[in-house]
Amino acid sequence: MLKNIPFVDLKLQHQPLKAELENSIQEVLERGDFILGQAVEKLESSFPTVCGVKNGVGVGCGTDAIALGLQACGIGAGDEVILPANTFVATLIGVLQAGATPVLVDCNVETALIDLEAAQKAVTSKTKVILPVHLYGQMVSPSELKDFAEANNLIIFEDAAQAHLAEREGYCAGSIGTAAAFSFYPSKNLGSFGDGGMVVTRDSEIAKKIRTLRNYGAPRKYVHEIPGTNSRLDSIQAAILNVKLPYLKDWNSDRNQAAQKYDILLSPMKEKGIIPIKNLSGTGHIYHLYVIRVTDKSPINRDTLKEKLGMAGISTGIHYPIPCHLQPAYQNLGYKQGDFPNSESLSQEILSLPIYPVITEEQIHQVAETISQIIM
Template sequence: MTSLKTVPFVDLKIQHEPLHKEIDQAIQTVIQRGDFVLGQALREFESAFAQACGVEYGVGVASGTDAITLGLKACGIGSGDEVLVPANTFIATVIGVLQAGATPILVDCDPETALIDLNQAAKVVTTKTKGIVPVHLYGQMVSPRALLDFAGAYNLIIVEDAAQAHLGQREGYYAGSVGSVGAFSFYPSKNLGAFGNGGIVVTRDEDIAKTLRSLRNYGAPSKYYHTELGINSRLDTIQAGILQVKLPHLSQWNQLRNEAAKQYDELLKPLENKGIVPIKNYSEEGHVYHLYVIRIGQEFPFNREKVQDLLGNKGIQTGIHYPIPCHLQPAYKALGYQLGDFPNAEDLCQQILSLPMYPGLSTEQIEWVGSQISLL
């Protein structure tokens, strides 16, 4: 049992232990059927997850990165096209755009929410801009109404990066239901995680779904008949079976995350005037808190690295999501950006700290984390 004074950043055992018999049975069912690739459990999960997102179709793929790549391609975005992407996302978002053959155009973020700033995005739209990949960062959706208005004004295709926002909600929309497609990751630590890599693209467009199924399977709508340049990117049937067992529990797990975040908010509220400021939630219950992130301002007596070290000495594990913005990553110098181009993203990346967050995090553990930050 986890000690009160040892708080892991993530604890997957809490959610898996009560389900181990069902998970074992799901795995054995796939083994007995022998349909390890594109099998029955995959089809059942694709349908169930799509319906949970409020759309008709789901297409399982090998990773969240591939979900972005294939989602863009299925929407007709490729060579010569520009796609708007926030500068403070995980690099996989940029990789997805590049793998689709398009050019990522980075955009600064709102410092309060860490979400893409659509006012800044409007300044870099050109005749080549064909799409936008809003990232529902940390589990909070970009405002669907604002996003739809923006995309409509500039005739842009929306490909949602919902890798951190499984069943997230805002303004009556589920994550993945706003754009032409929504891309999700099932990396083990996600709100809905597999026992390895995996992803899915969801859509309400039947033609896009058909294209996605072909693209993920060597560009073949039927066996040995290849109509387009596809790849091998399929969600394993065993992983889909595991995810199908976990899916009915996702809403409750998200609610537990949201409740934990409220406890953090209350404990940390007295520290806001000292420079400890949580990323703002404008989605209320719809924020699914894949991560609970605070900003450590310059007025606080210790910088982020020192705070992380001091908390670590108390047995409190933390993370940084993400320490280097995309435009300052050495591998992406060719995009042509430099230090100072996206000041909000650059400041955030120096200040943010992710606190322990997972369903099953106890009130006592949250209070311990809050008390230790208060004592700094």
């Protein structure tokens, strides 16, 4: 008998950790250090360490991690930041909140990652930052990023919101450039029970400035040296993340193995237009999302496939259906339909299939077989 398959199953993933999670929350309650407490300090030490850098600063969400991180790097009004058009809008919002000018560029249609050749054409005398998005759990090539940044004298600021412990070319996400932003949204590979984020950086002075910015611009209580905001990672969320962090590597491995099974099962469907987003990172891809393209060779389009999978009890997602440059709120940036053809075509093709650490081989087979039945 076929069973419904959720897009993600956090309840099942958390079940074995129930006692640990409850104890960690109870410890915070007993200490009463709800804001910037002991649990936050622990996470700010342990998470950057596993990323391969020295400093971490917990903030309210991944968007704030981008905005405050860029500000701490000295980026603001008049500075241009290059980023991909096919990312979640939070990347764009973070740049705008920092006061900088976002410059969007297209992506590689096979990997969905930023096209650095397109980025090169977008560099001007005002460009200060290249902001790669490690999309779906796969890193942009560190060597290519470093060469690009060095050739153009740019800061590398990574959006690693979907790439917790992703690896490529011997680098871990967050360790390539000056700083990186992470999100701990519940569905992330390392997720809290609410919003949360962190900036990791090898630069102690940048970390110090972010700590000030996140706390009303005050390096110490009631002394506000710079304009700041209130964006602090809650102690309870940090406590939850501290419990989950030791399991992250194995969870990522489980996701990668699930993706490999999908690859094998979907391979015969390539002639029918079903093509997974290309993995150039091997086991370093941590598959926050497993995304396929439903190309024009398919007998049905992406939306029809999504609808039919839903009717069969299989939940899917689209990440993301509207590129940043076509979002209604950001038409003032001056972009138009046709500016980024790869991003636009992908937005009509991509479909995210169920993937999570506890997904079973039976469930993966059910998803693949259902797709096969629909398109054949």
